[in-house]
Amino acid sequence: MFAVLLLPGALRAFIPALIGRSALAMCGLALLFAVEQSTGSYTQAGFATAVFGIANVIAAPWRARGVDRFGQRIVLNAMATAQAVGYAALALLSGAEGVAAGWFLVLSAVVGLTTPPLGAAMRTIWASLTTTEGDRTKAFSVDAVCEELLFVGGPVVITAIIVATSPGTGLWVTAVAVTIGTVAMTSSASSGALRGTRGGAAREDRPLNQPGFARVLVVLLGVGGVLGVAEIAAPAVAAEHDAVTVAGWLLAAFAGGSALGGLVYGQMKFTSGLGPRLFALCLSMGFAAVLASQMDTLGLFAAGLAVVGLFVSPSLITGYLVADTIVPERSRTEGSTWINTSLNLGASLASAGAGIVIDRSGAWLALFLGGVIVLALAPAVPFARLREGLRGDPLSAG
Structure with missing residues (x-):
């Protein structure tokens, strides 16, 4: 099954994609602890994570539509940059005093809305690299298993970082992961070849x-x-x-x-x-x-x-x-x-x-x-x- 990783251009896109996707596995706890530390309220922290999740789900189809239309390199890099800025702002606010709780909700919505759809983008790359349903099944299986492992290990890693440093550091790490992973993935030839339709898809x-x-x-x-x-x-x-x-x-x-x-x-x-x-x-x-x-x-x-x-x-x-x-x-x-x-x-x-x-x-x-x-x-x-x-x-x- 893992032979699909040897397809030309596969690892060059897949490894960075996993790094970028690790941000999604880490951001929930980083956001929760950062807001709780600043506000002293798990209720406010829960609201912030809920706003992030809702914004992420609502915007998902439109973000993907933008990738299909304008290509991975342009859209994914723009989203990753915007999200990283949002994480950085949250990190700075979490270390400040007297910040109104509403700002955390606004920034949580920003990082949710701008989450780059790296999983869907990588599956599009897999589809472009494989020629049979059997190979595509193997590729999607490898992708799903690795993503599952990310969501097992991500919370463990970010918790250790937060305990050793601070919740704000956890947010900085998340920002770095999504930026490096996205830029490295979109700079690959297999991602760059997906330039988009440049026009809206027909209804x-x-x-x-x-x-x-x-x-x-x-x-x-x-x-x-x-x-x-x-x-x-x-x-x-x-x-x-x-x-x-x-x-x-x-x-x-x-x-x-x-x-x-x-x-x-x-x-x-x-x-x-x-x-x-x-x-x-x-x-x-x-x-x-x-x-x-x-x-x-x-x-x-x-x-x-x-x-x-x-x-x-x-x-x-x-x-x-x-x-x-x-x-x-x-x-x-x-x-x-x-x-x-x-x-x-x-x-x-x-x-x-x-x-x-x-x-x-x-x-x-x-x-x-x-x-x-x-x-x-x-x-x-x-x-x-x-x-x-x-x-x-x-x-x-x-």
Whole structure:
């Protein structure tokens, strides 16, 4: 599977892209601790991180549309520069006294709105470097696994930096990571070759106008829902067992399962189409979540979360393959970004709902309902034949 890294130009773009994407894995904690240190309020810190997340999700499709239209080098570098300036301003404010809390919200919105879509951009590069669905599946699998590992290691690294120095330093490190990673990636030949369409994509080329694409997004809302519930339920279960320190290990088991699932998925050869594949993955995830919700010991619950995690990366990879296959090339970055947006939206909504359910009935019910929801949404997978002639008929069986 990792042989795709040897494709001409792959590593030159991929390594910097990972450095740049590490900023997203680190910024949440850096922002949280910086605002809390300055205001003395976790409520204000929570508002700031929420504003960042909402701004990031809302702007995602339009940022990607800009990349498709004007090219990676121009748009990504502009976004990275603006975001780095925002992080720097937050770092300076966090060390000042008497700063109004509203400024942190404004700057949190700025860094959220200007987040460069490096993941979607890198997947567009992968699509340009590969010629078969098998190679593209391997490339997207390697990408997903490495990104999963970033979000495991990123919070650990930035926490260590913050503890050793200050939250403001954490924000400076985040600013440097996104700047260096983005500039280095866009200076590669494979990224520079994607110069954009220089004109807006026709309405019929938009991802949401492709037959079946919106239904795939609905399915992935459920996948994101399970992800969001798991991230809230794991600490809650640890607290219920008076073992708060185990929460990190529970989340690590979930992330580890996802990384393993991505590795295995990238090695498999499929005869079925993407539609049946996505349907089977969602059913498996739903049943695994329902079963995990019934595990009454920490060891069994960790194992259950790992099994649920096995289906996260493969579901996301399949979504990327759908976007790459049915969305016209001129809107490819936007299509990949919509996949992420759907997953993140589902996770955000589920996180909020899970907190309410957990307070009233316990973590088991939240995870159970998450599994039921993904099972209920799985039949939305479009099995009917899609518009012919674009790049085949990926969602129908065989």
